Amino acid sequence: MVRREVTPGGVNMGDAGASGPRGLTLDRLELEDGATLAPLTIAYETWGRLAPARDNVALVCHALTGSAHARDDARPDDPRSGWWNPLIGPGRAFDTDRYYVICANVPGSCYGTTGPASPHPGDGEPYRLRFPHVTVADMVRAQRALLLALGIARLAVVAGGSVGGLQALEWAVAYPEAVEKAIVIGAAQRLAAQALAIDDIARQAIMADPAWQGGSYAPGAGPRVGLGIARMLAMLTYTSAEGLEARFGRRPAARASGWPRFGPRLDVETYLQHQADKLVDRFDANSYLYLTSAMDRYDVAAGHGSDRAALGRIRAEMLAVGMSSDWLYPAAQVRALAEAINESGGRARYVELSSPNGHDAFLKDWDAMDALLRPFLASPGDSRGPPHE
Amino acid sequence: MVRREVTPGGVNMGDAGASGPRGLTLDRLELEDGATLAPLTIAYETWGRLAPARDNVALVCHALTGSAHARDDARPDDPRSGWWNPLIGPGRAFDTDRYYVICANVPGSCYGTTGPASPHPGDGEPYRLRFPHVTVADMVRAQRALLLALGIARLAVVAGGSVGGLQALEWAVAYPEAVEKAIVIGAAQRLAAQALAIDDIARQAIMADPAWQGGSYAPGAGPRVGLGIARMLAMLTYTSAEGLEARFGRRPAARASGWPRFGPRLDVETYLQHQADKLVDRFDANSYLYLTSAMDRYDVAAGHGSDRAALGRIRAEMLAVGMSSDWLYPAAQVRALAEAINESGGRARYVELSSPNGHDAFLKDWDAMDALLRPFLASPGDSRGPPHE
Numbered sequence: 001m002v003r004r005e006v007t008p009g010g011v012n013m014g015d016a017g018a019s020g021p022r023g024l025t026l027d028r029l030e031l032e033d034g035a036t037l038a039p040l041t042i043a044y045e046t047w048g049r050l051a052p053a054r055d056n057v058a059l060v061c062h063a064l065t066g067s068a069h070a071r072d073d074a075r076p077d078d079p080r081s082g083w084w085n086p087l088i089g090p091g092r093a094f095d096t097d098r099y100y101v102i103c104a105n106v107p108g109s110c111y112g113t114t115g116p117a118s119p120h121p122g123d124g125e126p127y128r129l130r131f132p133h134v135t136v137a138d139m140v141r142a143q144r145a146l147l148l149a150l151g152i153a154r155l156a157v158v159a160g161g162s163v164g165g166l167q168a169l170e171w172a173v174a175y176p177e178a179v180e181k182a183i184v185i186g187a188a189q190r191l192a193a194q195a196l197a198i199d200d201i202a203r204q205a206i207m208a209d210p211a212w213q214g215g216s217y218a219p220g221a222g223p224r225v226g227l228g229i230a231r232m233l234a235m236l237t238y239t240s241a242e243g244l245e246a247r248f249g250r251r252p253a254a255r256a257s258g259w260p261r262f263g264p265r266l267d268v269e270t271y272l273q274h275q276a277d278k279l280v281d282r283f284d285a286n287s288y289l290y291l292t293s294a295m296d297r298y299d300v301a302a303g304h305g306s307d308r309a310a311l312g313r314i315r316a317e318m319l320a321v322g323m324s325s326d327w328l329y330p331a332a333q334v335r336a337l338a339e340a341i342n343e344s345g346g347r348a349r350y351v352e353l354s355s356p357n358g359h360d361a362f363l364k365d366w367d368a369m370d371a372l373l374r375p376f377l378a379s380p381g382d383s384r385g386p387p388h389e
Numbered sequence: 390m391v392r393r394e395v396t397p398g399g400v401n402m403g404d405a406g407a408s409g410p411r412g413l414t415l416d417r418l419e420l421e422d423g424a425t426l427a428p429l430t431i432a433y434e435t436w437g438r439l440a441p442a443r444d445n446v447a448l449v450c451h452a453l454t455g456s457a458h459a460r461d462d463a464r465p466d467d468p469r470s471g472w473w474n475p476l477i478g479p480g481r482a483f484d485t486d487r488y489y490v491i492c493a494n495v496p497g498s499c500y501g502t503t504g505p506a507s508p509h510p511g512d513g514e515p516y517r518l519r520f521p522h523v524t525v526a527d528m529v530r531a532q533r534a535l536l537l538a539l540g541i542a543r544l545a546v547v548a549g550g551s552v553g554g555l556q557a558l559e560w561a562v563a564y565p566e567a568v569e570k571a572i573v574i575g576a577a578q579r580l581a582a583q584a585l586a587i588d589d590i591a592r593q594a595i596m597a598d599p600a601w602q603g604g605s606y607a608p609g610a611g612p613r614v615g616l617g618i619a620r621m622l623a624m625l626t627y628t629s630a631e632g633l634e635a636r637f638g639r640r641p642a643a644r645a646s647g648w649p650r651f652g653p654r655l656d657v658e659t660y661l662q663h664q665a666d667k668l669v670d671r672f673d674a675n676s677y678l679y680l681t682s683a684m685d686r687y688d689v690a691a692g693h694g695s696d697r698a699a700l701g702r703i704r705a706e707m708l709a710v711g712m713s714s715d716w717l718y719p720a721a722q723v724r725a726l727a728e729a730i731n732e733s734g735g736r737a738r739y740v741e742l743s744s745p746n747g748h749d750a751f752l753k754d755w756d757a758m759d760a761l762l763r764p765f766l767a768s769p770g771d772s773r774g775p776p777h778e
């Protein structure tokens with residue numbers, strides 16, 4: 001069932017138990033919608049050492065446009081070189097002296113794991129829109145298959161923010177016996193109508209760009225303008241009104257830029273455009289369509305009949321982290337998730353990160369994040385679950 | 390200085406003092422930025438009768454994509470046939486048995502008043518981007534010129550919501566001796582960073598549409614997709630998270646539509662698309678660029694040095710109306726406007742409309758709006774201002 005090879009992204013295979021980027025190719029993965037991905041290459045990275053009992057695994061799940069590069073061993077003190085760099089490492093919240101930390105790029109993405117830009121096995125051309133719909137449950141299935149292939153049957157902890165938080169929640173629901181602790185940050189049972197609408201407008205902007213060509217743009221090309229608009233919209237949902245006001249207000253931009261323009265340009269506008277340009281250079285537009293759709297479609301109750309039935313499956317000790325100025329998954333929704341878990345017989349604690357940084361606070365407010373996560377991660381493991389394999 | 394004629398939109402001239410749609414053409418209007426509009430046709434409508442003393446004029450100012458058609462005499466009980474239909478008429482809050490109500494389409498718009506789609510006097514071709522930048526102050530100058538041409542030197546009341554509210558505020562600041570009462574709804578001294586960013590993204594969507602052609606699309610054609618995306622974004626700022634959640638939640642759409650699509654479509658998405666389609670059929674894309682820029686650029690302190698200096702000019706009795714779920718001009722900002730007016734020596738009262746309908750509540754919550762406006766409009770006029778001309 002498992003084939004090993006060098007992935008197209010240049011990620012090298014290696015044995016579990018050591019640090020570094022690597023990849024693993026599964027012959028096939030059945031997806032929630034009934035389709036099959038065959039083969040499925042999964043790019044992943046690990047930090048720390050797998051304990052002989054294989055009971056010290058911390059799976060961290062990346063957000064929408066993230067990758068497996070959660071920590072950069074070469075630049076551990078640069079907070080931007082790995083997306084959770086300040087939280088992972090020796091002595092850090094995810095203490096690699098204790099945990100074997102794993103992060104895997106999700107199916108549908110474009111950082112080494114099979115996605116719309118990967119070659120279709122039938123003709124070697126990119127999948128593009130022939131790529132099947134993937135869901136958050138599929139991301140979790142892929143991670144589960146990766147871990148089983150590595151001989152890991154149980155997670156000491158699974159953690160993530162945003163779509164990564166949905167994955168952490170789905171892990172606890174889908175594989176209750178396999179998760180000891182779960183940390184869900186800036187995520188809830190499902191996305192609300194306003195956020196769904198924003199994501200849809202963003203996808204329309206991508207698909208309205210003639211360079212999208214029905215998804216059939218050449219590798220390296222694509223709907224730069226449409227994807228840029230989508231990213232600017234997303235950035236609004238990652239920031240907050242108070243944060244933008246404090247940082248930018250109505251200040252004019254220091255210099256204008258290459259975008260088409262109408263009227264004077266403001267600093268807040270060129271900031272968003274800069275963020276858009278950065279994403280457009282690094283991310284595949286079709287992947288953006290697939291992954292935002294996965295986020296939108298996620299509903300914890302799907303397949304279980306109700307929230308209570310879904311959340312009642314959870315055996316893990318849960319930590320739900322809301323962010324005070326989060327607009328995508330408002331703090332009240334994260335608090336409600338924790339309450340719903342407890343009302344369903346689970347054990348969830350809610351903590352709130354007070355920050356003007358909106359949804360992105362979990363990728364910015366390092367001291368506060370460390371303070372919130374460290375006690376939960378440092379405490380002894382759960383004794384209520386089944387014995388470790 | 391004033392020429393009278395039939396406007397291109399088929400609006401007929403008429404004398405002041407009677408009801409009906411009409412137009413007036415000024416030879417020229419100097420604009421805030423130094424440019425000149427020559428000529429400037431202004432489409433306007435009136436309801437009620439002008440009193441012999443000319444002291445019963447209520448000017449109502451329309452919002453971004455509105456027109457002079459605030460009331461529909463033929464369909465007075467259809468709340469959608471005129472944008473403030475339920476509030477204007479005999480016995481209504483703007484009681485036409487007392488007030489002579491006037492509404493004028495603003496320069497830059499596309500409902501009869503000169504705008505980017507109007508013929509340039511030099512060559513008869515549409516102005517398009519040759520149209521000068523117009524500001525909220527220019528809208529007010531145009532209204533002032535119209536009223537003076539009609540022999541009206543003083544307003545019993547000026548009122549508006551959103552960009553119309555900015556106009557009401559600017560009237561009170563720019564022509565303090567000419568305004569007895571002013572009603573500012575869902576507007577404040579200036580727009581905040583987040584809303585500025587949304588407007589900029591919307592304009593980028595319009596200009597990114599190849600059908601925009603640098604503004605040179607043929608009359609009747611234009612960037613339908615880009616303008617549609619802009620409108621959907623704007624609709625988000627006119628609604629509220631709680632309102633969308635209550636009305637739509639995650640309900641799937643009853644039927645799909647002609648838009649490009651990715652993944653299942655939801656009711657909230659097709660609702661926004663329907664709103665977009667309606668606007669695209671009725672509004673000029675270049676006008677949208679000009680008018681959103683005017684809203685963004687408005688700053689009450691401009692030309693006065695400070696808010697205090699600007700607001701200190703006000704002599705009118707002011708009513709500021711915030712809407713509890715307004716996201717474009719949050720209620721706290723409208724409250725702060727009223728407080729700033731009072732701290733600058735003025736007389737402002739703040740009232741709040743509690744509603745899930747967001748910024749659009751002033752165009753939807755008719756009973757509440759009536760209850761909030763009626764006492765202010767029914768009270769005797771100010772005795773502190775100069776004697777009526």
